[in-house]
Amino acid sequence: MPELPEVETVRRGLAPYVEGARIEAVTLNRKDLRFPFPRGLAKELTGATIESVGRRAKYLLFRLSSGKTLLSHLGMTGSYRFEALTFKEPSRYYEPRPEEKHDHLVLELSHPRHGKLRLIYNDARRFGFVDLFGDEAESPYLAGLGPEPLGNDFNAEEMAARCKGKKAPIKAALLDQRAVAGLGNIYVSEALHRAHIRPEVEARKLVLKNGAPSRRLGDLAQGVRTVLIEAVEAGGSTLRDFRAADGGPGYFQHRFAVYDREGEPCPTPLCKGTIKRIVQSGRSTFFCPVCQKK
């Protein structure tokens, strides 16, 4: 489900309710997600206060008063939702409901303003996972991640360094979290369309002989940034089941230029192309064969 804009949307939805909340109780409804839960997870979390919720790439990072950080990846189908156990402002809360299928992790929280809340992690496919660490350097998941595409150290020169010598298609290079962190299958297709680059182009072809970025790579860096910014502003994309923590859908899917639009006209001004779908490394890629050049 979630790429950077969806994870950021979740983070923004969670922050007002979990920041400052104390974790009163933890329930694990099974022993693992994609990987086993960290040893002593419930014990480590219980009694701690969540000081802030951050994001790195597609990871949510809950900073705890104990000094530890809870890392959460949503995989393809992970989601968080709230239920209020006490109602300080009734209109804005969700009533407790029976447990749903695939509710794997439940945190009972007490928040100084919102009262008692239940934060529930649901994940049908269980490709998601959590980790707990004291220092970011200890986390194997954060090690080796490429730059944040919306941060200051993401630019065409940086991309050139990561693409240099790579024979892999640019589509695959952009999906590689070591090159740029946070893109997934949707936003890669969208960014390549914005930059008018065909997804099959070898990554190394976008780097000049002296290692400098080509103009097209500059366009691509810009395309990555703008599509992500616009998607975050729209609250992410809801294809099947993505929901922010407040239960609301995202709206960016209405603005896809190519993703899941096979057979539709290309939205590039004056372009008469028709969107095509191909499969690259086992996954769908969408592009316009007319305005996206080799």
Add this chain to the structure above:
DNA sequence: CCACTAACCTGTAGGC
């Protein structure tokens, strides 16, 4: 090191 495939797991949409 690089590139590619299969695997993990469940739900759903579409064809017949």
Add this chain to the structure above:
DNA sequence: TGCCTACAGGTTAGTG
């Protein structure tokens, strides 16, 4: 309606 297949927003382990 039911059965079957293909596919889904991600990552990693294994292979050559």
